[in-house]
Amino acid sequence: MTRLSVEMLAADAPPPITSAGHAQLGIAVLVGIAVIVLLITKFKLHAFLALTIGSLALGAVAGAPLDKAITSFTTGLGTTVAGVGVLIALGAILGKLLADSGGADQIVDTILAKAGGRAMPWAMVLIASVIGLPLFFEVGIVLLIPVVLMVAKRGNYSLMRIGIPALAGLSVMHGLIPPHPGPLVAIDAVGANLGVTLALGILVAIPTVIIAGPVFSRFAARWVDVPAPDRMLPQRASEELERRPGFGATLATMLLPVVLMLAKALVDIVVDDPTNMNQRVFDIIGSPLIALLAAVLVGFFTLGRPAGFSKERLQQTVDKGLMPIAGILLIVGAGGGFKQTLIDSGVGQMILDVSKDWSIPALLLAWLIAVAIRLATGSATVATVSAAGLVAPLAADMSTTHTALLVLAIGAGSLFFSHVNDAGFWLVKEYFGLSVGQTVKTWSVMETIISVVAGGLVLLLSLVI
Template sequence: MLIGVAVIVLLITRLKLHPFLALVLGSGVLAAVAGVPFDKLMNSFTAGLGSTVASVGVLIGLGAMLGRLLADSGGANRIADTVLSRSGPRSLPWTMALVAAVLGLPLFFEIGVVLLIPIVLLVARRGNLPLLRVGIPALAGLSVLHGLVPPHPGPLVAVDALHADLGPTLALGLLVAVPTLVIAGPLFGRVAERWVGPLELPAATAAGSGADGARGQDEAREQDGEREQDGIRGQDGVRAPSFGATLATILLPVVLMLAKALCDVVIDDDKATAQRIFDFIGSPLIALLAAVLLGMVTLGRAAGFTRARISGTIDRSLAPIAGVMFIVGAGGGFKQTLVDVGVGTVIADWANGWHISALLLGWLVAVGIRLATGSATVATVTAAGIAAPLAAGMTSTHTALLVLAVGAGSLFFSHVNDAGFWLVKEYFGMSVGQTFKSWSAMETVISVVAIVFILLLGLVF
């Protein structure tokens, strides 16, 4: 197992090989060292890849569709501007954390960053606030949701690998995410601001980047006047949907999944009609599908999109997630190879011998892979595969906490081998050292604070 993981790490970090290819080759090396025949290796890898894509891939695609509808229709701008218009300068960091968390529910982290950066720059300029005071809470909101709350790909993969119940995972994930966001967002933002010092608003970033097209300062002022007269606008000048409709669309899948979890606790009868209904509508596939179908009306049609344009928006949403799909699938193949060669049993025995909490072990494994590869997704899928035997015999609550522990570990200390590190550095116009003091430190705070709360919940439940 160590040799297989080391090969993946070296291929990604040294040879800059794509994570998909690195995971495929790492699985081959793992099986070869373990003495597994080639035909059995292929069966293990393809079975793991197929089952992972079948269970998670559709959900990733639906999430991308909803995120694209949200961006193209101007719904994201509508939510941000509505909330910000009701906030004073003191509450702006807290508001940005809230906006990022709400927008982060259906969006991939990278999409959320590109979408929020122009809003962060505009808010910092309007409120005359230090950039990091509003930027760190926004980044924390996206990152916390990305690592701890389904239906993001990482938590979903861990839920599938550990055979966890999505309802308790979602509920506990939100319970851990809220205090973690408060500490790592608005509170740590002030610390990061002092560590890094004052930052100038990057002119290039403010003038032209982001999913919806960021604007320069003068153009932003002109658009502020246009918003007051004609309403907020999305791409190509179309009128954005209402705040209520946009918020309801984003929250629909979370509400349906939480309703299913509540029904499981209150009714707890598989033959009851009400529970069967909620089990159906609260399943991740149906919940996200319902949100996408609703979004086509509340976001697309409300913005004046034709049927052809809505179809084109849905079509364009799928291309950017191809890489994520392949990485997640290959991670599932590597996980299945680990299981079939018996590595999981060895890890479980080792953990029992060292008397280490399964939650802490899952977190430590994810931390190590995150530091080595720079990929939160690779860290999640690999650590979940290694920790899978530890979930045997656990209650549904502790299995859900193990999912969260792996997710928390996957966020630890983003550095130069992480694409997100460079994305934040360039958008905020920081040096490498400043990015370490702000972004990397924030990710570490999220990971450590989250595992502390997870371990405390493990003592309570």
């Protein structure tokens, strides 16, 4: 178990903005989270506003001066957006380019043409996992829903037998694998190595998605045996195009940022010399900014040109890709502001003080904190950024691999039991035509399986590496 010298951390950290004791800080955290939950669920307030108000409520109950609480929130917001905002924007552009060019359809159709019968759930996992790498969860759902409904109807499958593997692939990518916003923010907060986190994340993701996807879908199909809802399928991008990109070019474009980031991690491990020219080159091309930027620029030629996109059409695609992410950027930024308010109020140090004598591994503690925030707020991203801020001091004396595992533990906990305060819950319910109870039996249980299996694998890896 990783332990810290609390006294050393206290000496290095800036003084908190409040002198509140542990009990008052604990109450402040509960009040802040409760305000966020009530504003989002009861009053249907936008998550950005709810996080802003919740951060101020946290600071007020903790006894922090209002000006310092505001400074903490704005500092955290600015730092978070500066760290991941450009990456989110590039990911959105790449996702829109994949969708509009028909490249994503090409991936889907090629895999489905080679799968059938019992192999179909496994094909859906593969499709969702590959598409889920550069796309936000909600975008991935919208992109895959027509395919899921089409396959279920064409093959006379239970909707859950096909839908659960697709949802599992998307959810695992969203929670564990950078460049998704949650993992990126956690990596930044705890100072983890992105390449190592990506490699270990893939290692954890593969068995997790198998268990929560094809394996669990057998049980989900028995519990909730529903056909694909009889509704009009959304028009697919390729139906509007005379031609579309090839399978190989599309797949290579989608995987390019992952390959570059993994290459950087491998070179860092093998060479381990910051002055080495090769390592410096890979440090540049393997940085998430350059890796995603390269994928977007390559995509203009491998996706846009085969689809017959003009320069004006490419510009429109970029514009349309950027427009929907304003809300996401603000929510992620406000989550970072809430995280910084927690840290500056001394909540992170309080957790260290309270838990230093617990016989509980640091990774398990991080998972439990993320679970608690996820259950309270309903947002995996909010749970990730908030938990990362709370447990960041735990990474002070961790090795590179264990710091990466800390990020994955947080990500796993952030996926635990999606329920009625999660937008994803309602998205799945409405698209698949389920009742609330049926959604809990399928989607909510699937999310819990992902969280528990991934968390268990992270703890297991911590014992052997």
